Amino acid sequence: MRNVIPVTERELNGYFYSPIAYGVLTIFLLVCGIFFLATSFTPGGEASIRELQRLMPIILVVFLPIVTMRLLSEEYRSGTIETLMTAPISEGEIILGKYVGAFVFYLAMLGGTLLYVALMAIFGNVDVGLLVAQYLGLVLLGGLYLAVGLFFSVCTKNQILAAVAAVAVLVIFTFLADWLATRCEGVLKLLLHHLSISEHFSVFSRGLIDIDPLIFFITTSGLFLFFAAKVLESRRWR
Amino acid sequence: MLAAIPFQAAGTVQEAKMMIEVKDLTKRYGPVLAVDGISFNVDEGEIVGFLGPNGAGKTSTIRILTCYHPATSGMAAVGGYDVFTQSMEVRRLIGYLPESAPLYPEMRVREYLKFRGKLHGLDRGERDAAIERVVKRCWLAEFIDRPIGHLSKGMRQRVGLADALLCDPKVLVLDEPTIGLDPAQIRETRNLIRELGKRHTILLSSHILSEVEQTCTKIIIIAAGKLIAQGTPAELREQVSAESRLIAELRGPADQLRHAVQQVEGVGQVDMVPVDGWHRLSISRVGGRDVREALARLAGERGWGLRELRREVGSLEDYFVKVVAQQTDAEARTR
Numbered sequence A: 001m002r003n004v005i006p007v008t009e010r011e012l013n014g015y016f017y018s019p020i021a022y023g024v025l026t027i028f029l030l031v032c033g034i035f036f037l038a039t040s041f042t043p044g045g046e047a048s049i050r051e052l053q054r055l056m057p058i059i060l061v062v063f064l065p066i067v068t069m070r071l072l073s074e075e076y077r078s079g080t081i082e083t084l085m086t087a088p089i090s091e092g093e094i095i096l097g098k099y100v101g102a103f104v105f106y107l108a109m110l111g112g113t114l115l116y117v118a119l120m121a122i123f124g125n126v127d128v129g130l131l132v133a134q135y136l137g138l139v140l141l142g143g144l145y146l147a148v149g150l151f152f153s154v155c156t157k158n159q160i161l162a163a164v165a166a167v168a169v170l171v172i173f174t175f176l177a178d179w180l181a182t183r184c185e186g187v188l189k190l191l192l193h194h195l196s197i198s199e200h201f202s203v204f205s206r207g208l209i210d211i212d213p214l215i216f217f218i219t220t221s222g223l224f225l226f227f228a229a230k231v232l233e234s235r236r237w238r
Numbered sequence B: 001m002l003a004a005i006p007f008q009a010a011g012t013v014q015e016a017k018m019m020i021e022v023k024d025l026t027k028r029y030g031p032v033l034a035v036d037g038i039s040f041n042v043d044e045g046e047i048v049g050f051l052g053p054n055g056a057g058k059t060s061t062i063r064i065l066t067c068y069h070p071a072t073s074g075m076a077a078v079g080g081y082d083v084f085t086q087s088m089e090v091r092r093l094i095g096y097l098p099e100s101a102p103l104y105p106e107m108r109v110r111e112y113l114k115f116r117g118k119l120h121g122l123d124r125g126e127r128d129a130a131i132e133r134v135v136k137r138c139w140l141a142e143f144i145d146r147p148i149g150h151l152s153k154g155m156r157q158r159v160g161l162a163d164a165l166l167c168d169p170k171v172l173v174l175d176e177p178t179i180g181l182d183p184a185q186i187r188e189t190r191n192l193i194r195e196l197g198k199r200h201t202i203l204l205s206s207h208i209l210s211e212v213e214q215t216c217t218k219i220i221i222i223a224a225g226k227l228i229a230q231g232t233p234a235e236l237r238e239q240v241s242a243e244s245r246l247i248a249e250l251r252g253p254a255d256q257l258r259h260a261v262q263q264v265e266g267v268g269q270v271d272m273v274p275v276d277g278w279h280r281l282s283i284s285r286v287g288g289r290d291v292r293e294a295l296a297r298l299a300g301e302r303g304w305g306l307r308e309l310r311r312e313v314g315s316l317e318d319y320f321v322k323v324v325a326q327q328t329d330a331e332a333r334t335r
Helices: A004-017 A019-040 A050-068 A070-078 A080-085 A091-123 A128-155 A159-183 A186-195 A197-205 A211-237 B058-065 B087-093 B109-119 B124-137 B153-165 B183-196 B209-215 B233-242 B254-263 B292-302 B316-334
Strands: B018-029 B032-043 B047-051 B073-078 B094-097 B171-175 B201-206 B218-223 B226-231 B245-251 B267-275 B278-285 B305-312
Touching (some): A004 A091, A004 B109, A019 A050, A019 A091, A050 A091, A050 A128, A050 A159, A050 A197, A070 A080, A070 A091, A070 A128, A070 A159, A128 A197, A128 A211, A159 A186, A159 A197, A186 A197, A197 A211, B018 B201, B032 B201, B032 B218, B058 B073, B058 B171, B087 B094, B094 B153, B153 B171, B153 B183, B183 B201, B183 B209, B201 B209, B209 B316, B218 B233, B218 B316, B226 B233, B226 B316, B233 B316, B245 B292, B254 B267, B254 B292, B278 B305, B292 B305
Parallel strands (some): B032 B226, B047 B201, B047 B218, B094 B171, B171 B201
Antiparallel strands (some): B018 B032, B018 B073, B218 B226, B245 B278, B245 B305, B267 B278
């Protein structure tokens, strides 16, 4: 697993050399700022990011696939995948290294929003417990989105395709699964309900840290990373 | 199979160690047969040139050896490790420069080499020493802090080569190392490869014969996925001269001449054209036997005039073009 660190370092360097990353960071903070100002940052209002939190899945569904789309697609396109896969490093290490790189970048994005929290803390009383649960929810949600995005980046050398596929899948499981569940009966309803990302995410928004959603996010993220490693490995068997 | 290491001490009866072993290797991409039952060996310390026209299957074979692609059938081993089942060990042994040297354009040369050093598990001290060594070797000192995206094709090729050399690998695999370089850089790279051959076993591919002829101790020619010839440049040249025709100019009665010459042992087909009172004979030979002396004796015995007798030795280049053309023709006919 020692090879994870150099890959992560390279990925992070790659982000900070790339104009797309700065664009994503800027627009993400801008969008969050506008929503924050419009919904939460009002005199007499509740000193929490509850409203922003509600909108966050929509924002992240768009932004995080842009963060992950280049991870492997770019290596395929430029041919550098050949030097990477002929070096003594396993597919699991490549995937994990890239995932951690993207994750750290996401933490930086999220770190920017702490500014709003700081502003709130100056003008009001912030419920720290609630805030911790909400941010934990965001970290886990982002982690899953990044894993799904990475999975699609492993599947194609076309970055745009990777991003679009990730957005499509994430939209279905975040927003449509709930709605579909209300129209179904029996086992299907239960299944859709359990697969709904927003259902699990909403627990954190209420300030709860429950074991169920925790396990949901960690295992599904892990599953997508595992599949990503397998797809990468399959290139060696073809 | 030639098994002598150039620097092997005189008198030691030591079997050269086999570094690369390829047996009945076949690679199919869907319906396309890229490599068709190739077998060859590379001994330790050899510089082997993998020669073939574009699309002959050189890169496919190399990608199998470097564990990037699996073979469809057959086996390949590097340093005794199987490329399929012991991929990690093989990858530790090989320094690989892929065709067109893919690199990360946003990284600086030093950064890139550091990253590659870490992947190969070199610690900080080893890494710094290794970077210093390869940078000197590949004339990169001036460019070490430049972003790779700003470098010319030739310099990027050198960065790729530096990367391949970084962990001082036992085996160097270079896919078209001089493609896209200018003549001065080609010469520099050739010299470098010869120099490197003293420490490493090298397999390099090229579609240019003169390139391989000058640097390699052994040449393997492939075309349309099949191995068609292998040996030292001298052995191949020998093969060329063995297949060459004899030109003789004799004066004598035409019918007797042809008949008598055809009776000489080792003579195959004889073509005869009259040239201002003489006869020019173009003689193909069977069994690679040198019949010049017998022809001279024949002329003497019969009292015929003999004014020219020579071998028409084609160049290795002609030979290469010829065998490749034959192979591709045969391939086209079977399809």
